[in-house]
Amino acid sequence: MNNGGTALVCGAGGFIGGHLARRLKQDGWSVHGVDIASPAWGALPIDTFTIGDLRDPAVCRSVIDRRFDEVYQLAADMGGAGYIFTGDNDAAIMRNSALINLNVLEACRLAGCERVFFSSSACVYPRHHQHDADSADCVEASAYPADPDSEYGWEKLFCERLYLAFNRNHGMRNRIARFHNVFGPYGAWTDGREKVPAAICRKVAEARDGGEIEVWGDGEQLRSFLYVDECVEGMLRLMRTPDFEGPVNIGSDRPVTINRLVDMVCEIAGKRLTRRHVPGPTGVRARNSDNTLIRERLGWAPSQPLQTGLAATYEWIAAQVEAVRADAAPAAPASTMLAAGKAQSAAAPVAAV
Template sequence: MDDLLPTPARIFVAGHRGLVGSAVARRLAASGYEVLTRTRAELDLRDGDATAAYLAAARPDAVVLAAAKVGGIMANSTYPVQFLEDNLSIQLSVIAGAHRAGVRRLLFLGSSCIYPKLAAQPITEDALLTGPLEPTNEAYAIAKIAGLVQIRSYRRQYGASFISAMPTNLYGPGDNFDLATSHVLPALIRRFHEAKEKELPDITLWGTGTPRREFLHVDDLAAACELLLRRYDAEETVNVGCGEDLTISDLASHVASAVGYEGRISFDPSHPDGTPRKLLDISRLSALGWAPTIPLAEGIGRTYRAWRSEPAPV
């Protein structure tokens, strides 16, 4: 198959300072692409006119839309308006602006939370809109579903070479470790680290510990993004995961081992669990020749060491 985005193409990575965007930018630059970026102070992606003007002036060959307002159960439950409106605004601005600027390729990154709460496992791409969503992240999920439909609509109406991918739970260097807004894995890393530092004999975590989750290192996602930009051009979205999951209880044990915390771990079932299981079917992506390369235990250790090496906040 012909390379749909040969080097040296110019690619605008929207959200390059985040967990996903930073990994994608590193990967694309290492592969010989010219990576274009803008900070939030330089360009508010919620501003449709400003975003369209930038894309028209920069005229990138491709756009990776990794910018989003993201967070864990607590943040999603507390700020549903912002999770809905900010993400809708970003998606409308970037996708419409890219089309107006004549951008050839665009990759929109969604989230596995777009799928029904009780979808059959592993979740195939055609499970979308076949059942109710998980209530704790409904606003975010609906925004991401809207972005996926927007991509599909631009393909059908204008023949745009725009594609979408749905990553599973991600982690890695540059993750958000703020306990008020972080996802489960970085939150566990921080909780166990602080418990170790304070020599706490036990730690209590939210929920029952029984939900099952799949985790993919963000560098593996970045490799998948490059492959999709080069090789994939269809309206069907593509799941990106590792094909394996584990319970939150087992995840906690992995994190405790990586951090070196040896205290007792218990769970508080009065707090929500979220979706009981969320494992993606990755056969569509695997058929393109992709496979993850970073085992979970190794990835958690690397993520912990990267976080510990970050400069302390001023």
């Protein structure tokens, strides 16, 4: 599909950006990455990797110096409930992510890059649609009248409008997806930005059989979780659809409670653990992806069972926990990523701007 083009991945050092960059390379693209930090999981097998701060317009213009066929904008100040729902990081999240989007988008316009993918979030949906399982409504049109439950969600909503305004006023063909809790190997798992799938995998891996693990809240919060490979597949499909800009959900429409998630990870690990419910940032009570629109417009929707992605994620996180315990070098990549990395073995040259 579309082999041989040039792509820029902003935020390539991060979780979804890293998976996307590898996939594009495997598909035969010329792939360029930029991030404020080196990839946490080691050098990426792509064409170039630039270290630069995308809040700076001059950096954006120097990295976006030509007409890339596709630009994927995944750079953001983001994290799970422990990062975005405490309130402590609100100013940083809004300022950092808004500056990145304003500057990347303008640099793309100036360089003639028509097609920019913007990664919005399920956090844009109003809180009153997410009080309980019965009222959980993440139909795209329900985002207005707006009332997101976090400043992170408000910044995403503003930027959705920004990308759409550039489509209307500057003839761009930007694409917008609202991701629903994406998980997989190489995501944040221990730095305070981890989301619940990674947090629970870590806690289960660290616990001794027969012990207990802490769960924030009563564990009856409802979420749907999307494995990163399916997220990347959805992004590529949306980017290349000729006549649909979004916003559209990219998420699983099979929700589980956090308690059920804990049980699934325990089953994968072969451990019997007791849940200890403790106070913590919980966010909305119930959230699920509505996949009617994506099915209609892309003829596709995520379908993989949660169990499959969770097993690969647990394997990777358990290896990280073991490596930390042994005070050894980071563990070898999980089997899924070894397979993904086969096509390219050389790492990208790293430049800084």
